[in-house]
Amino acid sequence: MSATAITINTVTKHFPKTGRIGMRALFTGIPPDQRFTAVDRVSLRVPKGEVVGVLGRNGAGKSTLLRLVGGIYSPDGGSVALTGDLAGLFELGGFGNTQLTGREFAFRYLDLFGVNRGEQPAIVDDIHDFSELGAYFDERIRTYSAGMSARLYFAAATAIPHEIYLIDEILSVGDEHFQAKSWARMRERLAGGASGLLVTHDWSAVIKLCRESRVMDAGRVVLAGRSDAVVAGYLDLPLPAADRARLLEPPPEALRAESGRDCTLSFDIEVLEPIAVRAAVSIEVLQLGVGWEPVILTEFQDAGRGPGRLRIELNIPALPLGPGEYSLSFFLNTAPDPHTGSVDILDARAWTYGNGLVFTVTGEDTGCGVAPFPVRWSEEP
Numbered sequence: 217m218s219a220t221a222i223t224i225n226t227v228t229k230h231f232p233k234t235g236r237i238g239m240r241a242l243f244t245g246i247p248p249d250q251r252f253t254a255v256d257r258v259s260l261r262v263p264k265g266e267v268v269g270v271l272g273r274n275g276a277g278k279s280t281l282l283r284l285v286g287g288i289y290s291p292d293g294g295s296v297a298l299t300g301d302l303a304g305l306f307e308l309g310g311f312g313n314t315q316l317t318g319r320e321f322a323f324r325y326l327d328l329f330g331v332n333r334g335e336q337p338a339i340v341d342d343i344h345d346f347s348e349l350g351a352y353f354d355e356r357i358r359t360y361s362a363g364m365s366a367r368l369y370f371a372a373a374t375a376i377p378h379e380i381y382l383i384d385e386i387l388s389v390g391d392e393h394f395q396a397k398s399w400a401r402m403r404e405r406l407a408g409g410a411s412g413l414l415v416t417h418d419w420s421a422v423i424k425l426c427r428e429s430r431v432m433d434a435g436r437v438v439l440a441g442r443s444d445a446v447v448a449g450y451l452d453l454p455l456p457a458a459d460r461a462r463l464l465e466p467p468p469e470a471l472r473a474e475s476g477r478d479c480t481l482s483f484d485i486e487v488l489e490p491i492a493v494r495a496a497v498s499i500e501v502l503q504l505g506v507g508w509e510p511v512i513l514t515e516f517q518d519a520g521r522g523p524g525r526l527r528i529e530l531n532i533p534a535l536p537l538g539p540g541e542y543s544l545s546f547f548l549n550t551a552p553d554p555h556t557g558s559v560d561i562l563d564a565r566a567w568t569y570g571n572g573l574v575f576t577v578t579g580e581d582t583g584c585g586v587a588p589f590p591v592r593w594s595e596e597p
C-alpha cells in the first residue's frame with residue numbers, strides 16, 4: 217500500500233442542538249438528547265501525493281470534517297493522524313487577525329511556519345504580487361472585501377510549499393483570472409508531491425484533482441470510490457440504455473498489459489437486434505488540476521452485425537504507456553444511418569458516465585511519462 221498523508225479513523229463530532237450548552241457538558245460531553253451529530257464515524261485515507269475529494273450538499277458535514285483534520289475542532293470520537301506539515305486553505309477570512317495589514321499578516325504567517333527572517337521579505341513580495349492587492353496590501357484586512365481577503369489568504373498559504381493542503385472551495389474564489397492562477401499554483405504544489413483533502417460542491421473540481429472521492433450526507437459517508445463513479449452517483453447521471461447492444465463486463469485480466477509490449481485488448485459485446493455496430497476506445501490519464509486526458513484515442517471501427525455475441529479486439533503495437541492505472545472508455549454506437557448520417561449511442565463505459573473501466577499497465581517505470589515513444593529531437597544548424 218502507498219504511504220499515507222492523512223488518516224481519518226471513525227471520527228465523530230457532535231454540536232449542541234441549541235447552540236448553547238451548560239458548564240457540566242464541557243466536562244462530561246453534550247447529553248445525547250441535546251446534541252446532533254455533524255460528522256458521524258467517518259473514516260478516510262489520503263495517500264501521499266493524492267487529493268481526495270469530499271462532495272455533499274449544504275450542511276452535510278464537509279467543513280466540520282475539514283476543521284477536525286485541521287485541528288480546529290477536536291473529535292468526540294475517533295482520531296485523525298497527519299504525516300507532513302499542513303497548510304490550511306480553508307475558512308478563508310476565518311483565520312488571522314483582521315486588524316493586521318495584509319503585509320503584517322504575511323510576515324506573521326511566515327513566522328508561524330518557521331520561515332527564516334532573511335528569506336521572508338522576498339516571499340512577502342511574492343504574496344503581494346500574487347494577491348494583486350496593490351496598495352491595499354498595506355491597509356488593514358478588516359477593510360478588505362471578502363474576495364480581497366480570500367486572495368491574500370490563498371497567496372500566503374501557497375507561497376511556500378507544504379506537504380498537506382486542506383482545500384475548502386478555494387478554487388472557486390475570486391474572479392476567473394484569479395481562479396485560473398490559483399489552479400495553476402495548486403497544480404504546481406500538487407505536482408511537487410503534496411497531498412490534500414478538497415471539500416466542495418464543485419464536482420468538476422473533484423474530477424480534475426481527485427482519483428478518489430466521497431459524498432457526505434447528514435454527517436456520514438454515503439458514497440466512496442473512484443471520483444468518476446462517485447460524481448455520477450452524486451449527480452444521479454443517466455446511463456445509456458444498453459438495451460439494443462451492450463458491452464459484457466471485461467474481466468480485470470483482460471484490461472492489463474505490459475508497457476512497451478504489443479498488446480491486444482478483447483471486448484465481448486452482445487447485440488440484441490439485427491443492426492451493425494461500431495466501437496471506439498479512449499485511454500485516459502489523470503492530469504492533476506486538468507482532468508482525464510486521452511493518451512490513446514481510436515476512431516469508430518465496424519465491430520460486426522447482430523444479433524449475437526461478438527468479440528472485437530484492439531491491437532496496440534509496443535504499448536506506448538508507462539506503468540500505472542488509466543481510465544479506459546469504450547463506446548458502442550450504431551453505424552451512421554445511410555440517409556440522415558445520425559448515430560445512436562448503444563452503450564458506453566467512460567469516466568464521463570461514471571463507469572469508466574480501469575486499464576492497468578505493468579512494467580518498469582522508466583520515468584518517461586505516460587507515452588515513452590521513441591522520439592528523436594534534432595537541432596537546425
Ligand SMILES: Nc1ncnc2c1ncn2[C@@H]1O[C@H](COP(=O)(O)OP(=O)(O)OP(=O)(O)O)[C@@H](O)[C@H]1O
Nearest residue numbers: 231232235254272273274275276277278279280281
Ligand atoms: N460550530 C458549530 N456549532 C453548531 N453547529 C454547527 C457548527 N458548525 C457546523 N454546525 C452544523 O453542523 C452541520 C454540518 O455543517 P458543515 O458546515 O460541516 O456542513 P457543510 O457540508 O460544510 O455545508 P456547506 O456546504 O453549506 O458549507 C450543519 O447542520 C451546521 O449547521
